[in-house]
Amino acid sequence: MEHSGSFLSFVSDHLNQFFTYTAFANVTSGHLIMICIGLIFIYLAIAKEYEPMLLIPIGFGILVGNIAFMPGLKIGIYESGSVLNYLYFGVLQGIYPPLIFLGIGAMTDFSALISNPKLMLIGAAAQLGIFGAYAIALLLGFSPSEAGAIGIIGGADGPTAIFLSSKLAPELLGAIAISAYSYMALVPVIQPPVMRLLTTKKERLIRMKPPRSVSKVEKVLFPIIGMLLTCFIVPSGLPLLGMLFFGNLLKESGVTKRLADTAKGPMIDIVTILIGLTVGASTQATTFLTAKSVGIFALGAASFVIATFGGVMFVKIINLFLKEGNKMNPLIGNAGVSAVPDSARVSQVVGLEYDKTNHLLMHAMGPNVAGVIGSAVAAGIILGFLS
Amino acid sequence: MKTIRTVIRWALACFILVALLFPGSLLAQSTRDLKINEILVLNDSNYVDDYGQHSAWIEIFNSAYNTVDIGGSYLTNDPLNPTKYYIPKGDPITQIAPRNYLVFFADNVPTRGILHLNFTLEETDYVAIYEGNGKGLIDAVKFGPQKPDVSFGRLTDGNHEWGFLEKTTPMANNFTGTVESAGEKFVEMDPYGVGMAVIAMSVVFAALILLYIVFKNTKRIYSINLKRLFCRECKKEPQEESLPGIEITGEVNAAIAMAIHLYISELHDHEEAILTIKKVSRTYSPWSSKIYGLRNQPR
Numbered sequence: 001m002e003h004s005g006s007f008l009s010f011v012s013d014h015l016n017q018f019f020t021y022t023a024f025a026n027v028t029s030g031h032l033i034m035i036c037i038g039l040i041f042i043y044l045a046i047a048k049e050y051e052p053m054l055l056i057p058i059g060f061g062i063l064v065g066n067i068a069f070m071p072g073l074k075i076g077i078y079e080s081g082s083v084l085n086y087l088y089f090g091v092l093q094g095i096y097p098p099l100i101f102l103g104i105g106a107m108t109d110f111s112a113l114i115s116n117p118k119l120m121l122i123g124a125a126a127q128l129g130i131f132g133a134y135a136i137a138l139l140l141g142f143s144p145s146e147a148g149a150i151g152i153i154g155g156a157d158g159p160t161a162i163f164l165s166s167k168l169a170p171e172l173l174g175a176i177a178i179s180a181y182s183y184m185a186l187v188p189v190i191q192p193p194v195m196r197l198l199t200t201k202k203e204r205l206i207r208m209k210p211p212r213s214v215s216k217v218e219k220v221l222f223p224i225i226g227m228l229l230t231c232f233i234v235p236s237g238l239p240l241l242g243m244l245f246f247g248n249l250l251k252e253s254g255v256t257k258r259l260a261d262t263a264k265g266p267m268i269d270i271v272t273i274l275i276g277l278t279v280g281a282s283t284q285a286t287t288f289l290t291a292k293s294v295g296i297f298a299l300g301a302a303s304f305v306i307a308t309f310g311g312v313m314f315v316k317i318i319n320l321f322l323k324e325g326n327k328m329n330p331l332i333g334n335a336g337v338s339a340v341p342d343s344a345r346v347s348q349v350v351g352l353e354y355d356k357t358n359h360l361l362m363h364a365m366g367p368n369v370a371g372v373i374g375s376a377v378a379a380g381i382i383l384g385f386l387s
Numbered sequence: 388m389k390t391i392r393t394v395i396r397w398a399l400a401c402f403i404l405v406a407l408l409f410p411g412s413l414l415a416q417s418t419r420d421l422k423i424n425e426i427l428v429l430n431d432s433n434y435v436d437d438y439g440q441h442s443a444w445i446e447i448f449n450s451a452y453n454t455v456d457i458g459g460s461y462l463t464n465d466p467l468n469p470t471k472y473y474i475p476k477g478d479p480i481t482q483i484a485p486r487n488y489l490v491f492f493a494d495n496v497p498t499r500g501i502l503h504l505n506f507t508l509e510e511t512d513y514v515a516i517y518e519g520n521g522k523g524l525i526d527a528v529k530f531g532p533q534k535p536d537v538s539f540g541r542l543t544d545g546n547h548e549w550g551f552l553e554k555t556t557p558m559a560n561n562f563t564g565t566v567e568s569a570g571e572k573f574v575e576m577d578p579y580g581v582g583m584a585v586i587a588m589s590v591v592f593a594a595l596i597l598l599y600i601v602f603k604n605t606k607r608i609y610s611i612n613l614k615r616l617f618c619r620e621c622k623k624e625p626q627e628e629s630l631p632g633i634e635i636t637g638e639v640n641a642a643i644a645m646a647i648h649l650y651i652s653e654l655h656d657h658e659e660a661i662l663t664i665k666k667v668s669r670t671y672s673p674w675s676s677k678i679y680g681l682r683n684q685p686r
Contacts, residue, residue: 117599124588124595131587135580144570147580168570218605225601233594370595377594381587386570 026068030285038062038280041182050185051342054158054276058181061280077281088278091173094166096275097159098243103268104159104372105223105247106260108340112366114218115211118318119332119363123370125314126336127378129154129307133299134382140295145169148382150296153180154303155375156187156339160240162279164379167387174282175293179300181279187342190301191334192350194308199330203316204354206329208363216254223248230377236387237380244376304337311336311367328363335364338371418518420455423526424448424488425540427555428508428533434490434557436503442494443508446557447516449483450545457481459519462491462504464511470521472497472504486544488558 019025041059045052064084069075077084090096113119134151142150149165149172161180165173183190227245231238250260282288312333319327331351335344347364425446427433436442445462449455458481463471474481478501483489490502497505508514515527528549530539538555542548543562554563567575577583 114602114605117602120595120599121592124592127588127591128584131580131584134583138574138578138580144574145568148570215606218602221605222602225605226598229597229601230594233590233597373598374591374595377591378587381590382583385573385583385587386568 021070021073023068026070028068028285030289031066031068034062034066034283034285034288037283038066041280044185051181053272054181055185057273057276058178058280061277062178062283063280064277065281065284077278077284078287084278084281087274088282090271090274091162091278091282092166092170094163094239096271097163097166098239099271100159100268100275101240101376102243102247103263103271104340105244105249106251106264107268108244108248108251108369108372109365110222110226110248110369111214111219112211112362113369114214114222116363116366119328119366120370120373121318122311122314122328122333122336122367123338123372123374124336126307126311126333126338126367126371127155127374128310129156129303129305129337130375130378130382132306132310133303136302137295137299140299142292142295143169145386146172146292148386149173149176150299151303152176152375152379152382153183153296153300154307154337155371155378156180156184156304156307156337156343157372157375158184159275160375160379162275163240164383167383171287172292172296174279174288175296176300177279178283179297182297183300183304184339184342187304187337187339188346188349190304191308191337191343191346194305195312195331195334195346195350198309198312198316201354203319203330204351205358206319206327207355207358208329208332208360209326211362216252219252220249223252226373230373234377234380234384236384237376240376240379241373244372307337308334329358329360332360332364332367336367336371336374338368338375340368340372341365343371344368418455418457418460418525420449420451421457421460421483421516421525422448422450422541422545423514423516423528424544425538425552425556425561426508426514426528426530427536427538427557428530429535429537431535433536433538433555436492436494436499438499440492440494442492442503444557445491445493445504445508445514446540447483447489447491448541448544449485449487449489452485454485455483457483457489457516460525461517461519461521463515463517464493464506464508464513466513466515466527469515469517469524471506475501490557 023031038059038061041055041062044050045055045059065077071079073079074082075084076082077088079085130151131154132151133154134147137147137150138144145168149161149169152161152164153176155161158177158181162173162177165176169176223245226248227242230241234241247260247263250256250263310333312330314336315328315330315333319330322328329347329351332344332347335347337343344361344364344367348359348361351358351360423445425448426444428443430441430443433441434444436444447457456476458474458476458478460474461470461472462474463469465471480501481489491504492499492502493504493506493508495505495507496503512531513527513529516525517523518525530549533539534551536555538552538557539549540552540556540561542550542552544560552561552563556563560566573583
């Protein structure tokens with residue numbers, strides 16, 4: 001009897017001990033809130049098709065990262081030696097973003113930009129959002145490095161935001177990445193009201209000249225000259241710009257189809273999975289649910305609005321100097337924020353609301369891809385000044 | 388393709404020219420990045436070595452952002468004998484981490500280990516480090532009379548200015564004040580971010596304006612007929628002039644082709660041939676690729 005009693009207590013002790021290891025024993029309200037956020041991301045991705053390629057890995061990553069556990073089991077993303085920690089290494093060291101840029105370069109067609117180079121300037125103007133958010137972040141008491149990392153959300157470019165925040169403010173990386181991707185997904189909601197507010201009906205009806213055809217030589221020269229020029233000016237943007245233009249050269253050279261296919265296919269898919277999952281998992285409630293994160297989300301929204309304002313207003317200003325017939329439709333100004341190709345699609349959709357036959361998509365792709373270059377250049381400048 | 392080949396040749400020629408003109412940049416990240424950073428000649432009660440002895444010491448600083456192996460180089464206190472102390476190769480201790488330090492003890496007892504030199508600093512006012520060939524000077528410092536337990540070093544790591552340091556800092560940063568980050572310094576001057584916005588937006592614009600200028604003129608540049616420019620006889624030959632600025636679309640070409648076809652062929656009331664614009668089947672099309680890449684509008 002005595003022996004069986006001690007056995008029962010042994011079983012109950014170990015069951016109790018096991019219970020302390022379970023997530024039920026360790027869960028906090030913060031974890032539950034984050035799990036709800038993760039579920040919302042997954043819902044938005046599946047039901048609303050908002051950036052599903054990103055929101056599904058990030059949403060699921062948030063679920064993974066918010067399973068409460070006893071520290072010391074080498075399973076958490078912040079625990080050295082855990083599998084997730086190894087995968088997160090690529091985010092922390094800024095390895096994944098340049099690889100994603102390689103893929104983006106291999107799938108981006110710069111013809112719209114080459115055929116009408118003045119569209120590049122819209123991509124530059126829309127970077128105003130980055131520096132607007134930077135200034136507001138400084139006013140709100142964020143440190144210079146944090147402000148720089150938060151500002152880049154206005155570049156509307158996930159990999160660039162991750163790259164810069166991993167260098168300047170790794171502790172805010174999760175919040176910045178989630179904010180950037182969330183607002184990129186919400187571009188169809190954020191941008192149209194700003195675009196309508198800033199434009200007249202007459203401006204929205206402007207028809208732009210069809211773009212000219214672009215020769216192969218121009219397409220091959222673009223990544224080479226583009227890389228040399230931009231990286232000579234901002235060498236700190238080299239990891240992003242170098243890979244972007246390299247990927248584009250693989251595509252346009254026409255002789256490295258296999259490499260281009262890999263870069264824009266399996267490779268970018270693998271890296272997207274890894275970056276999405278680990279960024280999501282990095283949002284553990286204990287590190288993510290802070291006042292700073294709330295501030296970052298507010299600044300992220302502001303930066304998108306300012307960026308859209310910058311792009312649209314710039315087109316309106318440029319139009320003052322262009323002859324009738326050469327004018328640009330200000331509805332393509334929003335596309336300068338990058339967020340490829342969603343913001344260009346917003347230009348198309350809003351344009352069609354006012355003229356069913358005025359297709360702005362191809363025109364908007366110019367500032368859209370220029371925005372990618374512009375935000376990478378801006379990231380390089382911020383890194384140069386603040387790191 | 389001929390134009391591309393010409394461009395590639397010119398690019399290669401430029402690269403080789405730059406490499407020849409600026410060889411220094413190609414030597415980056417080598418023992419050349421090593422600096423004599425701090426020395427203590429009269430060590431009465433200061434830093435002790437691993438034998439508990441107070442010896443003169445020399446701190447070497449790796450100013451590079453990669454690990455540099457000092458092994459195989461020479462340290463000396465005699466300008467006439469640059470190969471006085473050979474630092475053995477292959478020992479992990481000689482690997483100096485990025486922006487890190489290594490201290491050698493000038494105690495003239497080399498049997499104590501590779502960090503103990505075969506000379507002292509008392510009878511000299513010179514220390515130098517030489518490359519493995521014994522000829523290439525990496526860094527040298529000449530110092531005057533020294534004070535006991537006060538080190539002589541660069542005021543900040545790797546910098547040019549030398550002086551007596553307030554604190555001896557073997558294996559540590561020579562500057563012992565609070566180090567402000569680049570961001571903090573920047574914000575001191577620009578607390579509201581206006582300067583950053585102006586500078587950065589100007590640079591972004593400059594970069595993209597440069598691209599704009601280049602690509603606005605690219606077509607003109609690469610379509611220049613170099614042969615015609617440099618060959619006098621060719622100039623005399625009548626050339627087929629392309630009409631600048633006039634783009635002929637596929638539809639126009641099709642209409643011209645149809646007109647020629649009707650002109651050459653006999654006209655019929657009922658045509659047997661069917662003229663149509665067939666969509667070229669290819670994996671890539673410059674204006675449609677993005678359309679195909681787009682997802683459906685979110686519901």
